[in-house]
Amino acid sequence: MVALALQDVGAAYGKRPIVSGITTELLQGGSLTALIGPNAAGKSTLFKRIAGLLSGPGTVHLTNATSGKDAIRYMPQDTGGNAVLTVYESVLLAAKQGSGWRVSDQELAGIDEILAALDIKALAFRELGELSGGQRQLVAIAQALVRKPEVLLMDEPTSALDLYRQIEVLAFMQRRARSAGMAVLIALHDLNHALRYCDHTIVVADGRMQASGPTAEVITPQMLREIYRVEARVERCSRGRPVLIVDSTAA
Amino acid sequence: MSILTSPATIHVGREHYRVLALRRIALLLLLAAALFASVCVDMALGPANYTIGEVLSALFQADQVSDQLRVVVWDIRMPIALMAVTVGASLSVAGAQMQTILANPLASPFTLGISAAASFGAALALVAGMAILPIAVNYMVPINAFAMAMAAALFIHFASTLRGVTVETIVLLGIALVFTFNALLALLQYLASEQALAAVVFWTMGSLTKATWPKVWITAAVLVATIPLFARQAWALTALRLGEDKAASFGVNVRSLRLRTMLTVSLLAAIPVSFVGTIGFVGLVGPHMARMLVGEDQRFFLPASVLCGALLLSVTSVVSKTILPGAILPIGVITALVGVPFFFVLIFGSRRRAW
Numbered sequence: 001m002v003a004l005a006l007q008d009v010g011a012a013y014g015k016r017p018i019v020s021g022i023t024t025e026l027l028q029g030g031s032l033t034a035l036i037g038p039n040a041a042g043k044s045t046l047f048k049r050i051a052g053l054l055s056g057p058g059t060v061h062l063t064n065a066t067s068g069k070d071a072i073r074y075m076p077q078d079t080g081g082n083a084v085l086t087v088y089e090s091v092l093l094a095a096k097q098g099s100g101w102r103v104s105d106q107e108l109a110g111i112d113e114i115l116a117a118l119d120i121k122a123l124a125f126r127e128l129g130e131l132s133g134g135q136r137q138l139v140a141i142a143q144a145l146v147r148k149p150e151v152l153l154m155d156e157p158t159s160a161l162d163l164y165r166q167i168e169v170l171a172f173m174q175r176r177a178r179s180a181g182m183a184v185l186i187a188l189h190d191l192n193h194a195l196r197y198c199d200h201t202i203v204v205a206d207g208r209m210q211a212s213g214p215t216a217e218v219i220t221p222q223m224l225r226e227i228y229r230v231e232a233r234v235e236r237c238s239r240g241r242p243v244l245i246v247d248s249t250a251a
Numbered sequence: 252m253s254i255l256t257s258p259a260t261i262h263v264g265r266e267h268y269r270v271l272a273l274r275r276i277a278l279l280l281l282l283a284a285a286l287f288a289s290v291c292v293d294m295a296l297g298p299a300n301y302t303i304g305e306v307l308s309a310l311f312q313a314d315q316v317s318d319q320l321r322v323v324v325w326d327i328r329m330p331i332a333l334m335a336v337t338v339g340a341s342l343s344v345a346g347a348q349m350q351t352i353l354a355n356p357l358a359s360p361f362t363l364g365i366s367a368a369a370s371f372g373a374a375l376a377l378v379a380g381m382a383i384l385p386i387a388v389n390y391m392v393p394i395n396a397f398a399m400a401m402a403a404a405l406f407i408h409f410a411s412t413l414r415g416v417t418v419e420t421i422v423l424l425g426i427a428l429v430f431t432f433n434a435l436l437a438l439l440q441y442l443a444s445e446q447a448l449a450a451v452v453f454w455t456m457g458s459l460t461k462a463t464w465p466k467v468w469i470t471a472a473v474l475v476a477t478i479p480l481f482a483r484q485a486w487a488l489t490a491l492r493l494g495e496d497k498a499a500s501f502g503v504n505v506r507s508l509r510l511r512t513m514l515t516v517s518l519l520a521a522i523p524v525s526f527v528g529t530i531g532f533v534g535l536v537g538p539h540m541a542r543m544l545v546g547e548d549q550r551f552f553l554p555a556s557v558l559c560g561a562l563l564l565s566v567t568s569v570v571s572k573t574i575l576p577g578a579i580l581p582i583g584v585i586t587a588l589v590g591v592p593f594f595f596v597l598i599f600g601s602r603r604r605a606w
């Protein structure tokens with residue numbers, strides 16, 4: 001199974017360093033890792049660096065990947081774009097990059113499968129421009145998954161989704177990661193989602209790594225006070241799950 | 252939970268897609284047929300009107316028609332009719348790819364200053380007799396126009412290679428070029444003799460009447476040479492329309508694709524404007540028509556841009572002969588007059604909203 005580890009990774013826009021010194025343990029295929037941190041912490045920048053879209057110091061160790069440099073895929077945060085394309089075409093487009101004009105039945109079957117899995121078959125022949133923000137996000141997930149990445153970096157994939165869809169997508173990604181042996185990193189703002197779905201959590205603030213490890217060990221009152229400037233508790237709910245409760249902003 | 256959809260219903264999208272693709276191919280064939288018809292009508296009209304039947308005979312059974320008919324159709328009218336096709340197609344494809352790589356619906360050879368630069372180059376020759384490139388003095392006007400058009404296009408190209416230059420900046424630069432060259436042109440016109448002034452005004456209005464077979468061949472050759480370059484990048488170019496980040500995440504090298512496309516497009520736009528003058532509208536509207544008809548998958552959008560541009564200019568050529576009997580009005584003027592109403596119908600009648 002594929003595994004990813006970062007060693008002292010950094011990235012810069014031009015000469016301006018944005019993130020530096022990010023080191024993680026081995027992130028195994030089949031696991032979900034949350035990347036959390038305040039706005040402008042450098043989450044998107046770090047993802048682009050891992051995906052090879054930005055250069056920088058440090059090493060991204062990738063082991064047991066079968067598809068070479070195509071193994072890591074970044075799903076951008078920006079869901080903009082106003083192309084005159086149907087949802088179906090836009091997913092086909094993701095699948096067909098770098099290959100010829102002819103589209104096989106098998107390739108189309110792959111698209112049908114992914115749209116069905118994300119429960120957006122009904123949107124298949126709607127134009128991208130007619131979609132809501134949440135619907136666009138689901139299409140973006142389909143575009144990312146259709147290329148069958150081994151490591152998937154999802155940049156705030158649930159930010160525009162309703163509660164039902166947030167849970168559905170995260171649970172789906174968890175199953176998908178397990179069944180495909182895919183390592184999934186998700187930039188998240190909802191820390192309860194991280195607690196519930198993610199095996200690991202990496203915390204960045206001001207472009208530096210603050211913590212990295214099993215989620216329950218990373219999301220602590222002390223971290224929340226220092227990084228997020230809130231007074232908060234992590235308690236067990238009546239079913240024994242860890243739940244984050246915020247009391248106030250820190251003094 | 253709906254994530255467990257039964258596999259039996261899954262094939263529906265696939266079939267729907269195949270139907271959609273077939274419908275687009277049918278649309279392309281329809282456009283091609285309309286283009287052929289328009290070219291035939293174009294060749295039938297003129298000081299001596301022929302029937303479509305006579306034109307078809309002259310085309311396909313040239314040895315069985317009168318010398319006069321053959322000469323008029325093949326030597327006089329066909330270069331003009333085909334020039335409308337190649338110029339329309341070139342400008343439309345150039346506009347389509349400019350809109351694609353600059354993510355801007357207003358991008359076209361006209362709005363990026365390439366036409367204005369060509370006009371200024373031509374005016375330099377017509378007014379001052381000044382050759383920018385000291386070659387083939389008999390062809391000073393088109394060569395000057397081409398040199399200036401290429402210079403403007405390359406300026407835009409090199410500006411876009413600079414770090415930190417966004418697509419919005421490029422469009423603004425293009426508009427600045429339009430104003431600059433228009434001002435320079437006005438200056439030349441102010442200083443020009445009456446005779447030279449008339450020649451400049453006529454040139455800038457755009458006209459197909461100067462078409463000759465060599466010009467047709469050159470524009471056709473550039474078109475045939477550049478289209479495969481775009482075709483090979485069809486998926487990547489389409490992906491660019493989903494935004495830079497998204498395209499990059501698909502593995503597209505956005506920067507390199509943009510620069511290479513810009514360079515190719517420059518040539519594609521500079522050649523026709525230097526032969527026929529300012530025909531601004533086709534490069535802007537051809538691609539929009541194509542987009543509304545077949546969407547933006549370049550496998551359909553690219554041929555549709557070719558056909559829409561060619562058809563638009565060919566129909567305009569027909570109209571320019573029929574408005575005033577006996578006179579051929581400047582095609583650059585008529586394109587806008589013919590195209591705008593048609594464009595309005597498409598915009599307001601279409602379900603698709605591009606940009």
Ligand SMILES: Nc1ncnc2c1ncn2[C@@H]1O[C@H](COP(=O)(O)OP(=O)(O)O)[C@@H](O)[C@H]1O
Pocket residue numbers: 013018037038039040041042043044045046
């Ligand atoms: N293209 C860019 N050029 C220069 N600076 C950028 C660019 N994109 C982001 N930044 C800067 O990098 C920092 C981190 O941004 P980002 O990685 O997007 O944060 P996050 O995703 O955690 O909200 C911010 O200060 C932002 O201003």
Ligand SMILES: [Mg+2]
Pocket residue numbers: 043044045077155
């Ligand atoms: Mg971000």
